[in-house]
Amino acid sequence: xxxxEVDEVVVRFGGVxxxxxxxxxxxxxxxxxxxxxxxxxxxxxxxVITGLQKxxxxxxxxxxxxxxGWPVHKRARHGVGRxxxxxxxxxxxxxxxxxxxxxxxxxxxxxxxxxSRGGVDMLLDRVGILDYADERADSIPTGTARxxxxxxxxxxxxxxxxxxxxxxxxxxxxxxxxxxxxxELAGEGCAVLMVEHDMxxxxxxxxxxxxxxxxxxxxxxxxxxxxxDADVQRAYLGYSESDESAHDTSVMEVVTx
Ligand SMILES: Nc1ncnc2c1ncn2[C@@H]1O[C@H](COP(=O)(O)OP(=O)(O)OP(=O)(O)O)[C@@H](O)[C@H]1O
Numbered sequence: 014x015x016x017x018e019v020d021e022v023v024v025r026f027g028g029v030x031x032x033x034x035x036x037x038x039x040x041x042x043x044x045x046x047x048x049x050x051x052x053x054x055x056x057x058x059x060x061v062i063t064g065l066q067k068x069x070x071x072x073x074x075x076x077x078x079x080x081x082g083w084p085v086h087k088r089a090r091h092g093v094g095r096x097x098x099x100x101x102x103x104x105x106x107x108x109x110x111x112x113x114x115x116x117x118x119x120x121x122x123x124x125x126x127x128x129s130r131g132g133v134d135m136l137l138d139r140v141g142i143l144d145y146a147d148e149r150a151d152s153i154p155t156g157t158a159r160x161x162x163x164x165x166x167x168x169x170x171x172x173x174x175x176x177x178x179x180x181x182x183x184x185x186x187x188x189x190x191x192x193x194x195x196x197e198l199a200g201e202g203c204a205v206l207m208v209e210h211d212m213x214x215x216x217x218x219x220x221x222x223x224x225x226x227x228x229x230x231x232x233x234x235x236x237x238x239x240x241x242d243a244d245v246q247r248a249y250l251g252y253s254e255s256d257e258s259a260h261d262t263s264v265m266e267v268v269t270x
Contacts, residue, residue, distance in 0.1 A: 015074075016041050016204040017062065017173055022071035024057050024228075031057040033228035034071070039173060044195055044205040046215045048239075049225035050249055055208040056098065058225070059175050062206075063095050064088045075173065089119070094171025096162045098178045104151030111150050112136055112164050119169035136164045141190055155182035160191070167198075174198065176207040180214050192218045212250065216240065224249060 015038035024032040032054040039045045047055050060066035062073055064085040072081045080088055102111045112133045137143040140160040145153050150161060159182050166174065176195075180188045188211065195218050199205050209215050215222065216236040224232040224239060226248040232239055239245055 015039065016076060017206065018072075018074040019058065019062065020072040020074060022058070022061055022073070023069045024054070024061060024066060025069045030228050032061065032068070032225075035223075035225065035228065035230050037223045037230060037233060039204040039206040040220075041172070041202050041204050042199055043220045044199050044207065044218050046219035046222040047206060047208045047225065048210070048212075048215060048222060048249065053225040054228040055225055056177060057228075059095065059177055059206075059208065062173075062175060063093055089169065092170070092172035093175070094166040094169050094173065095175040096159075096166050096177060096179055098181070100155075100158045100162055102150040102158060102161050102165065104149065106150055107147050108142060108150055108153065108157075108161055109133055109137065109146040111161060112168050115165040116168035133168070136167055139167070140164045140194065141187070156184060156187050159183060160187070163191075163194075172203060174203050174205045176205065176209070178208055178210060180209060180211045188214055 017039040019035055019037050022032055022035045023030065035054070035058060037045070037047075047058060049055055057066060061068050064080075064083055064087075068081065072079055074080065075088065075093065076091065080091075103114065106114065116133060134143060134146065137146050140163050142153075142157050142160045142164065145157055145161075150158065153161065159179060163176070163179065180191055183191055192214055195205055195207070207215070207219070219236055222234065222236060222239045223230050224242075224245050231248060232242045232245045234242070240250070
C-alpha cells in the first residue's frame with residue numbers, strides 16, 4: 014500500500030493551471046522522482062502534499078487517511094518532512110544548533126536524547142557535515158547548507174521525505190554520497206519523493222519516476238522506461254533526432270526552457 018497518494022490533483026492560479034489532474038504515489042522503502050521542465054508544476058505538487066497549497070480539485074491520502082484538509086503542522090507531526098529549494102536554516106545559529114532546534118521543535122524535550130534516526134551529531138555525521146558543527150550556518154558553503162537542510166529535516170524523523178532540488182550546490186562527490194544516503198533512508202522504510210534536475214542522480218537512485226509537463230503527468234515508470242519514452246525525450250530529456258548517439262543515455266542532457 015502506498016504511503017502517499019496524490020489523487021487527481023488540480024491547482025489553478027487564476028487562469029494558470031499549475032497542476033492538471035496529477036496522480037501518483039510514493040511508497041515506503043522507495044525513492045520516487047518527480048521531474049519536468051521549469052514551471053511544470055513540481056513545487057506546486059509539493060505544496061499541495063505538505064498542505065501549503067489547497068488543491069482546486071483532488072485529494073491527498075497519507076497513511077490511508079484523507080489529509081487534504083489537514084494544515085501543514087499536522088502533516089509534519091504525522092511524519093511529512095520537506096526540504097526547500099530556498100535554504101531555510103537560521104543563519105546566526107551554528108550548524109549543530111540548527112539541527113538541535115529542528116529536533117526539539119518536532120520531538121519536544123525528549124528529542125534532546127535522540128530519536129530513532131539518531132542524535133544531533135549522529136545526524137550531522139550521517140549527512141557528512143559533522144566537521145562544520147560549530148560553524149555559523151550563514152558561513153558555510155551552499156552545498157553544505159543543503160546537507161544541513163536535510164539533517165534538519167531528518168531531525169523530525171520523517172516517514173515521507175520530500176526533497177526539492179536537494180543536490181543543487183553539491184559537487185560530484187557530495188552528490189554521490191547524497192545518493193547513497195537516500196538509498197539508505199529508503200532501505201530503512203522512508204518514502205522519498207524528490208524533485209531534481211540532476212538526471213544522473215535521478216536515474217541512478219529512483220525506483221519510479223513521474224514526469225510533469227504543463228501540470229500533467231506525461232509519463233510514469235522506471236528509469237529505463239522514462240529514458241526510452243518519446244514524449245519525455247521531447248518535453249524534457251533533450252537530444253537531437255539526427256544525433257546518432259541519441260539513445261546513449263550517458264549523453265542525455267536536461268532541457269530547462
Ligand atoms: N502562487 C502562484 N501564483 C500564480 N502562479 C503560480 C504560483 N505558483 C506557481 N505558479 C505558476 O504555476 C506554474 C507551476 O509552477 P511551479 O513552481 O510549481 O513549477 P516547477 O515545476 O516547480 O518549476 P521550477 O522547476 O522552475 O521550480 C508556473 O507557471 C508558475 O508560474
